Amino acid sequence: MESTPRGDPAAVLRLEALTVSFTGNGGPIRAVRGVDITLQAASVHALVGESGAGKSVSAKAVLGLLPRSATCGGRILFHDTDLLSLPARSLRAIRGKRIAMVFQQPDKHLNPTMRVGSQVAEVLRYHNGIERREALLQARSLLDMVELNGREVLRSFPHELSGGMKQRVAIASAIACRPEVLIADEPTTALDATIQSQILALLDRVRRELGTAILFISHDLPLVRGFADDVSVLYAGRIVEQATSRELFSCAHHPYTDRLIAATPDPARRGERLAAIRGSVPDPQDVPPGCAFAPRCPMAADRCRVEVPLLRLSENADVSQRRSACHFAEQLVCEGLHNG
Amino acid sequence: MKPQTETAARILLWLTVGYIVVLSAAAAAAPLLAPADPLLQNLPARFAPPGSPAYPLGADDFGRDVLSRIIYGARAALLVGLVSVGIALAIGLVIGLTAGLLEGPVDSALMLLMDAVLSFPTVLLAITVVSVFGYGLAQVMAAIGVIFSPLFARIIRAETLTLKHEPYVMSAYALGTPLRRIVAVHLLPNMLPKIVVQCTVAFALAIVIEASLSFLGLGAQPPQPSWGLMLRNARNYLFDAPWLAFYPGLAIGLTVFSFNLLGDLLNELLQIRR
Numbered sequence: 001m002e003s004t005p006r007g008d009p010a011a012v013l014r015l016e017a018l019t020v021s022f023t024g025n026g027g028p029i030r031a032v033r034g035v036d037i038t039l040q041a042a043s044v045h046a047l048v049g050e051s052g053a054g055k056s057v058s059a060k061a062v063l064g065l066l067p068r069s070a071t072c073g074g075r076i077l078f079h080d081t082d083l084l085s086l087p088a089r090s091l092r093a094i095r096g097k098r099i100a101m102v103f104q105q106p107d108k109h110l111n112p113t114m115r116v117g118s119q120v121a122e123v124l125r126y127h128n129g130i131e132r133r134e135a136l137l138q139a140r141s142l143l144d145m146v147e148l149n150g151r152e153v154l155r156s157f158p159h160e161l162s163g164g165m166k167q168r169v170a171i172a173s174a175i176a177c178r179p180e181v182l183i184a185d186e187p188t189t190a191l192d193a194t195i196q197s198q199i200l201a202l203l204d205r206v207r208r209e210l211g212t213a214i215l216f217i218s219h220d221l222p223l224v225r226g227f228a229d230d231v232s233v234l235y236a237g238r239i240v241e242q243a244t245s246r247e248l249f250s251c252a253h254h255p256y257t258d259r260l261i262a263a264t265p266d267p268a269r270r271g272e273r274l275a276a277i278r279g280s281v282p283d284p285q286d287v288p289p290g291c292a293f294a295p296r297c298p299m300a301a302d303r304c305r306v307e308v309p310l311l312r313l314s315e316n317a318d319v320s321q322r323r324s325a326c327h328f329a330e331q332l333v334c335e336g337l338h339n340g
Numbered sequence: 341m342k343p344q345t346e347t348a349a350r351i352l353l354w355l356t357v358g359y360i361v362v363l364s365a366a367a368a369a370a371p372l373l374a375p376a377d378p379l380l381q382n383l384p385a386r387f388a389p390p391g392s393p394a395y396p397l398g399a400d401d402f403g404r405d406v407l408s409r410i411i412y413g414a415r416a417a418l419l420v421g422l423v424s425v426g427i428a429l430a431i432g433l434v435i436g437l438t439a440g441l442l443e444g445p446v447d448s449a450l451m452l453l454m455d456a457v458l459s460f461p462t463v464l465l466a467i468t469v470v471s472v473f474g475y476g477l478a479q480v481m482a483a484i485g486v487i488f489s490p491l492f493a494r495i496i497r498a499e500t501l502t503l504k505h506e507p508y509v510m511s512a513y514a515l516g517t518p519l520r521r522i523v524a525v526h527l528l529p530n531m532l533p534k535i536v537v538q539c540t541v542a543f544a545l546a547i548v549i550e551a552s553l554s555f556l557g558l559g560a561q562p563p564q565p566s567w568g569l570m571l572r573n574a575r576n577y578l579f580d581a582p583w584l585a586f587y588p589g590l591a592i593g594l595t596v597f598s599f600n601l602l603g604d605l606l607n608e609l610l611q612i613r614r
Contacts (some may be wrong), residue, residue: 044596100514
């Protein structure tokens with residue numbers, strides 16, 4: 001397996017051969033089975049996959065948020081520090097200050113009994129040791145920065161805000177300490193389409209203005225187009241394809257990515273049946289040997305059912321960094337499958 | 341709840357709150373309100389019936405003013421309620437939070453201990469404790485505090501277990517919030533409604549237990565004015581001077597009823613808001 005060049009100065013966060021398994025009743029549940037991701041400074045790396053692909057689990061592993069039943073392997077390097085071997089106290093100093101996280105359901109991620117201003121100020125108070133009054137002032141300008149009316153929202157309770165506003169509040173507390181990395185775990189999934197694009201625009205502004213690198217988790221491949229710099233497509237705990245967003249959307253090098261792109265509704269093909277992917281994601285306790293996607297793959301051959309395809313640079317890659325985990329990556333002709 | 345029921349509940353709530361406020365004010369301002377010294381004996385006025393001049397609720401076997409003794413007795417009752425619920429809440433918080441946050445064997449051990457305390461009949465356990473540590477109000481308060489601590493420990497543990505998996509607690513944790521801040525800012529305020537309800541119920545129970553122990557001669561000691569003690573004294577004259585039992589009994593009944601009702605109503609009203 002190719003590994004990222006050591007000492008890459010632009011890389012802020014590197015997951016190296018990350019594995020996560022949970023203790024389950026019928027044996028271990030291997031949720032993440034060797035994931036390598038490099039997040040470059042001030043860039044957006046999207047982690048895309050279906051439910052159960054291991055995207056959220058990987059993200060939570062970075063901040064040590066997994067339940068005790070989880071065991072992690074591999075390394076998670078933040079600059080040159082391995083977060084997996086860091087003592088709890090040091091990890092806590094990094095959480096929220098240098099790596100922050102925004103979650104999926106903004107409704108549930110704010111304390112209902114606490115004014116919004118205090119919740120944002122909270123982060124500043126213990127990470128930067130600022131006293132209450134000063135922290136509230138800073139919270140107000142943070143709320144202004146996420147395009148809310150800071151003066152008003154500061155004194156509101158969460159139930160007085162809409163879902164989109166709550167997500168902005170969550171983003172405000174996440175960026176309060178100007179973190180180097182922001183992990184966004186499906187931050188727009190619970191919001192409607194117009195708010196979705198506003199939140200993406202806000203995250204993009206955060207990236208540009210604060211230089212925050214964003215690990216963006218989504219099940220929605222088309223959503224990350226034009227927003228993410230790099231995309232990793234996850235399937236059953238492994239990365240099946242990794243490329244820059246431009247490359248990936250111009251031409252898929254893995255049948256799964258190809259089918260995902262083909263499954264996107266297209267207004268030009270109104271009335272036609274959507275190209276759904278038949279079958280469903282394998283049970284994480286019973287992943288088929290060989291390629292996990294083989295049972296659903298239109299191209300699967302005998303070799304796919306026995307031999308696990310490694311994530312490797314495609315031979316016909318147009319740009320050097322693009323990788324695919326398919327035995328037949330070279331035979332995937334662009335557009336060939338889309339129309340087929 | 342239907343709107344009319346809710347309105348009725350609100351009116352009842354204000355009535356009970358009103359009674360409790362009046363009672364507390366009377367207890368606090370007892371020296372100003374009470375017509376006489378509750379300990380002052382006046383043998384010629386023995387068994388003066390209610391309505392006698394200077395004895396609106398009558399006089400007891402020593403010629404002491406029943407009204408004054410009831411007003412001063414409210415002090416003892418409320419004090420016992422406050423202190424014993426305070427002790428129970430403090431112990432319950434420590435045990436409940438520890439068990440809920442740590443889980444595992446610590447949780448099992450602590451909850452086993454709490455169940456052991458709960459498995460004894462309350463009054464019997466209180467009698468045992470008081471017999472060992474001596475008679476008196478202070479001992480009674482300490483005993484009730486310890487005996488009631490499982491009531492708080494159990495709901496606080498349950499709430500901790502639920503709340504700690506709330507997304508906002510997870511969020512706060514992901515932003516590096518220290519544990520003590522999570523407890524103070526996220527856990528306690530969100531379990532407050534349940535704790536308040538439990539406090540009112542425990543308060544009412546504490547008053548009953550104090551009265552029972554004082555009635556048995558294990559709590560307040562004569563000549564201290566205490567409702568339970570007044571009942572104990574009155575049992576010798578039930579037929580000759582029934583008012584001696586009636587008024588303290590009424591005071592106990594109304595007070596306990598009010599706190600119980602307050603607990604129920606708060607419970608319902610707070611649940612609606614959820």
